[in-house]
Amino acid sequence: xxxxxxxxHENGAVAPATLNTVAAxxxxxxxxxxxxxxxxxxxxAEAAAKIAGVAKVLVADNAAYANFLPENVAxxxxxxxxxxxxxxxxxxxxxxxxxxxxxxxxxxDQISEIISVESADTFKRPIYAGNxxxxxQSTAAIKVIxxxxxxxxxxxxxxxxAAVEAVxxxxxxxxxxxxxxxxxxSDRPELxxxxxxxxxxxxxxxxxxxxxxxxxxxxxxxxxxxxxxxxDAGFVPNDMQVGQTGKIVAxxxxxxxxxxxxIQHLAGMKDSKVIVAINKDEEAPIFQVADYxxxxxxxxxxxxxxxxx
Ligand SMILES: Cc1cc2nc3c(=O)[nH]c(=O)nc-3n(C[C@H](O)[C@H](O)[C@H](O)COP(=O)(O)OP(=O)(O)OC[C@H]3O[C@@H](n4cnc5c(N)ncnc54)[C@H](O)[C@@H]3O)c2cc1C
Numbered sequence: 001x002x003x004x005x006x007x008x009h010e011n012g013a014v015a016p017a018t019l020n021t022v023a024a025x026x027x028x029x030x031x032x033x034x035x036x037x038x039x040x041x042x043x044x045a046e047a048a049a050k051i052a053g054v055a056k057v058l059v060a061d062n063a064a065y066a067n068f069l070p071e072n073v074a075x076x077x078x079x080x081x082x083x084x085x086x087x088x089x090x091x092x093x094x095x096x097x098x099x100x101x102x103x104x105x106x107x108x109d110q111i112s113e114i115i116s117v118e119s120a121d122t123f124k125r126p127i128y129a130g131n132x133x134x135x136x137q138s139t140a141a142i143k144v145i146x147x148x149x150x151x152x153x154x155x156x157x158x159x160x161x162a163a164v165e166a167v168x169x170x171x172x173x174x175x176x177x178x179x180x181x182x183x184x185x186s187d188r189p190e191l192x193x194x195x196x197x198x199x200x201x202x203x204x205x206x207x208x209x210x211x212x213x214x215x216x217x218x219x220x221x222x223x224x225x226x227x228x229x230x231x232d233a234g235f236v237p238n239d240m241q242v243g244q245t246g247k248i249v250a251x252x253x254x255x256x257x258x259x260x261x262x263i264q265h266l267a268g269m270k271d272s273k274v275i276v277a278i279n280k281d282e283e284a285p286i287f288q289v290a291d292y293x294x295x296x297x298x299x300x301x302x303x304x305x306x307x308x309x
Contacts, residue, residue: 001030001120004058004081006089006098009036009044014051016193017090017147019154022051024147025088026155027117031055034162035080037073039066049164052156057164064172067181068094074101075171081106081142085120091146099146108140115151129244129267149192150250150271184239188214191240194223196253199242199269200235201227203258203279203298207235212302213257219309225249225269227259243268258298261286278302 003025008015018034025032032053036045037060045059058080064072081087081102089095091113103110114123115133122137123145191197198217200210210224217224225242226235242249244267254272259265261277261284269275270289277290278301287293294301 001028001085002083003028003030003032003086003088004077004084005032005034005054006077006087006095007034007036007044007048008090008092008094009038009041012041012043014044014047014157015090015092016154017092017095017149018048019051019157020149020152021088021090021147022053023152023155024114024117024145025086026053027152028086028120030085030120033058033084035060035077035167037065037076038068039063045164047157049162050158050160051162052159054160054162057162058167059164060167060169062170064170067178068098069176069178070094070097070101071173071175072171074098074105075173076167076169077102078105079169079171080167081144084142086143086145088145088147091148095146099144103144106142106144108142108144109138111136111138111143111145113146113148115148126267129263130270131263131267148248150248184237188217189221189223191223191225191242191247192249194249195251196220196222196255197225197242197249197251197269197272198222198255198257199225199227199259200230200257201259201265202229202233204230204235206233209299210236212299212306216255216302216306216309219306222253222255223251227262227265241268256286256290257302259286260284261289 007018033056034048035058048057116124226240231238231241244264250271252273255276275290276292277286278294282295
């Protein structure tokens with residue numbers, strides 16, 4: 001049994017979700033190989049070779065794979081995947097863009113967003129916005145799986161010494177080209193990788209009031225998230241949304257401020273290790289999942305909290 005993990009990388013570095021995906025692969029058992037696809041990714045491949053538990057790194061370094069265009073990367077993964085028992089990718093935008101195409105090319109079902117490995121063919125995954133957990137057994141010859149990073153503790157980024165092998169195959173479908181991207185720039189940690197997340201909801205009243213959360217977050221070294229209501233009202237951009245249709249986070253500490261705790265929001269944060277809720281309504285459902293609850297007006301509580309940090 002040999003497992004192929006598709007590395008997520010950005011700006012020349014292995015993305016943290018890759019380490020969680022390697023952890024899932026290690027739970028399945030067998031040798032773990034990592035594919036690094038992209039352009040000028042020699043440094044990424046070297047870093048991937050150091051990941052604990054990785055036996056081999058395959059490097060597909062070609063202009064066709066720059067920017068991870070799924071039309072080009074999917075046929076590469078499908079070709080390589082034929083030699084593996086499992087193909088895993090993190091359930092990130094890239095993973096979710098590429099793996100369904102790989103599954104279709106290999107004529108197998110995809111198993112999406114697993115949160116635990118029961119055995120080599122049986123996995124657990126959330127359904128109904130995380131309100132039920134399905135145990136899925138697959139009879140597919142090659143199991144194509146996306147991994148929810150929050151379900152697996154990351155393996156160590158250092159300590160391994162895998163062999164690095166170049167992949168010659170070039171798939172350029174010629175169907176798409178990369179035009180550009182606009183990335184939100186922030187000195188705060190990335191939402192899905194942050195150890196502490198401070199999120200604001202409709203209770204923040206407007207975008208300007210988020211400055212209170214940014215000030216607190218900067219003292220805590222935290223990322224700032226938001227409920228969908230706050231995003232839909234235009235308080236903050238949608239890349240800050242946490243929840244069923246936003247980002248899934250599981251930090252050490254999640255502070256929900258002026259958020260009622262709708263199931264769609266809980267679906268994105270209820271696996272956080274410690275949940276703190278600040279809400280002026282003591283009946284708010286967020287208090288049912290909170291480890292610590294403060295019934296208070298956030299405009300008084302947040303500045304006070306900031307002073308204490
Ligand atoms: C298909 C679908 C997908 C969805 N996906 C998501 C998702 O990904 N993420 C998400 O978040 N939602 C999602 N939603 C929306 C979700 O159902 C809720 O509408 C949303 O989460 C509510 O956001 P909120 O808690 O900020 O707002 P509200 O429910 O309006 O809650 C605001 C809270 O702020 C409190 N408050 C107000 N003023 C203060 C104050 N001064 N001090 C303290 N507390 C105060 C209030 O007591 C209240 O509890 C989805 C809905 C659907 C149908």
